[in-house]
Amino acid sequence: MLLSAVSAVYVIAGVISRRVQPRNRTGVLFVLVGIGWELNYLVRDQSSFLPMLAANAWPAVLGHALVAFPTGRLRTLPRRLVVAAGYGESVLLNVAFEYEGEPWGAAVVAAETPMTAVIGGVMLALQSYRWRCSSMAQRRTLTSMLGATAVAIIVFVVWEPVERAGLNPPAVVLVLALSGIPFAYLAGLMRRRMDRGALADLVVRLSGDSRPAGVREALAATLHDPGLRVAYWVAEQEEYVDADGHPVALDSAHTRVDRGGVPVAVLLHDPVLDLELVDAACAAVGLALENERLTAELRAKVRQLGESRAKVLRAAEDERRRLERDLHDGVQQRLLSVAMTLGLAETVPPERGRVLVAEAKQAVLATIDDVRAVCHGIHPPVLAERGLHGAVRELTALAEPRVDLTLDLPDPVPPLVETTAYYVVAEALANVTKHADATRTKVVITGGGGRLVVRVDDDGCGGADPEQGSGLRGLGERVEANGGTMRVVSAESEGTSVRVVLPCGS
Numbered sequence: 001m002l003l004s005a006v007s008a009v010y011v012i013a014g015v016i017s018r019r020v021q022p023r024n025r026t027g028v029l030f031v032l033v034g035i036g037w038e039l040n041y042l043v044r045d046q047s048s049f050l051p052m053l054a055a056n057a058w059p060a061v062l063g064h065a066l067v068a069f070p071t072g073r074l075r076t077l078p079r080r081l082v083v084a085a086g087y088g089e090s091v092l093l094n095v096a097f098e099y100e101g102e103p104w105g106a107a108v109v110a111a112e113t114p115m116t117a118v119i120g121g122v123m124l125a126l127q128s129y130r131w132r133c134s135s136m137a138q139r140r141t142l143t144s145m146l147g148a149t150a151v152a153i154i155v156f157v158v159w160e161p162v163e164r165a166g167l168n169p170p171a172v173v174l175v176l177a178l179s180g181i182p183f184a185y186l187a188g189l190m191r192r193r194m195d196r197g198a199l200a201d202l203v204v205r206l207s208g209d210s211r212p213a214g215v216r217e218a219l220a221a222t223l224h225d226p227g228l229r230v231a232y233w234v235a236e237q238e239e240y241v242d243a244d245g246h247p248v249a250l251d252s253a254h255t256r257v258d259r260g261g262v263p264v265a266v267l268l269h270d271p272v273l274d275l276e277l278v279d280a281a282c283a284a285v286g287l288a289l290e291n292e293r294l295t296a297e298l299r300a301k302v303r304q305l306g307e308s309r310a311k312v313l314r315a316a317e318d319e320r321r322r323l324e325r326d327l328h329d330g331v332q333q334r335l336l337s338v339a340m341t342l343g344l345a346e347t348v349p350p351e352r353g354r355v356l357v358a359e360a361k362q363a364v365l366a367t368i369d370d371v372r373a374v375c376h377g378i379h380p381p382v383l384a385e386r387g388l389h390g391a392v393r394e395l396t397a398l399a400e401p402r403v404d405l406t407l408d409l410p411d412p413v414p415p416l417v418e419t420t421a422y423y424v425v426a427e428a429l430a431n432v433t434k435h436a437d438a439t440r441t442k443v444v445i446t447g448g449g450g451r452l453v454v455r456v457d458d459d460g461c462g463g464a465d466p467e468q469g470s471g472l473r474g475l476g477e478r479v480e481a482n483g484g485t486m487r488v489v490s491a492e493s494e495g496t497s498v499r500v501v502l503p504c505g506s
Contacts, residue, residue: 036055066123156174215285233266240266265292388422402440420502438460455499
């Protein structure tokens with residue numbers, strides 16, 4: 001009766017686990033352990049091979065459950081190997097019992113205790129190493145099970161040698177040692193239920209906490225994950241940012257928070273956390289996260305404007321120096337040459353003077369070309385003459401490879417937006433010609449809703465990186481300086497897509 005209690009405890013714990021955590025395999029493994037334990041006393045030695053194997057395999061199934069805890073899955077190769085070794089030992093011992101009269105069978109049966117000790121020790125070492133390398137949230141889950149596992153493995157390994165020594169240990173010791181594992185597991189489920197109850201306190205806590213980090217701190221305390229971070233979605237930038245507006249990379253376990261089907265934020269948390277508890281916590285703090293998202297979005301815009309202002313000032317200074325250099329080295333030198341040539345023409349005979357005047361005339365015409373080139377660097381003349389519609393048509397008509405153009409422009413377009421959109425198309429088409437090796441390019445410019453959208457797609461080799469190329473990087477800075485956003489998608493061998501959104505108020 002006492003030994004049957006072990007089977008009942010495992011089956012009950014497994015059923016409860018299955019109901020509470022249907023996606024977790026631990027409950028199924030516990031039920032199998034309970035059934036196997038009971039079969040171990042019902043099936044006799046004269047039974048056939050398969051019933052005996054089912055009866056004797058419960059230690060291997062228990063080892064599987066312990067190594068796979070808490071997810072019920074074997075995620076690393078060492079864990080799979082040690083569990084496979086446990087099942088292999090069960091099969092080998094079952095075969096050896098059939099041929100115990102043979103020398104090799106007797107040798108295998110005699111080695112049962114050392115094999116069990118080695119496999120159990122490796123299992124315990126793996127769990128101990130995992131506990132040592134775990135975060136605080138993981139240790140909170142693993143500690144009780146690790147203690148119960150250590151006691152059960154030690155008692156199980158030494159039980160048979162103690163019996164053979166004739167000491168007759170009380171069965172209650174083995175029962176308590178093995179029953180400690182499901183009780184420790186049930187205690188973890190109870191703690192999980194208490195954590196769910198703490199969600200109500202979380203809402204109350206947030207209602208009186210106006211600090212910027214209030215949501216993160218409250219969630220970290222409720223979920224027992226000090227390393228938890230919150231990132232907020234900024235639709236205009238199409239990326240997640242932290243509370244200070246800096247971009248955040250989703251390089252760890254995370255759970256997305258939506259409101260009305262629209263992304264609000266993500267929680268970057270310890271992967272061992274109960275995902276159902278995390279989802280419940282996200283639902284409880286959804287409104288608070290939405291409020292903080294608006295604050296984070298504002299900070300991101302302020303940071304972007306500050307960076308854009310600094311870039312504009314640097315660009316303006318660089319442009320001033322370029323104009324100064326071009327005027328000094330080009331226009332000024334040519335005008336000085338013209339003045340000197342005309343002065344020389346006044347002192348020479350008329351025939352020679354006419355030749356010098358002709359040279360001065362050519363120099364003046366060349367100077368006019370230089371001035372036009374300088375002016376083109378400031379503002380493309382074609383924009384002033386034909387507007388964005390005509391300027392883009394001229395760009396695409398001269399571009400290679402052939403460009404499919406779609407224009408749906410609002411009327412009117414602010415001059416600064418026109419200039420920025422023109423340079424976006426010009427730089428993108430230049431990149432296609434130089435680097436893309438494309439056969440077709442598509443340019444689409446549409447307006448409406450207070451914004452102008454420019455998109456340039458090609459079917460080339462891809463691989464464009466705005467951080468590496470000065471052209472795209474400078475273009476992005478120009479777009480940001482005008483309050484817009486630029487996104488470049490350029491996978492290898494899949495072409496490049498440049499999408500720019502510019503505010504275009506009436």
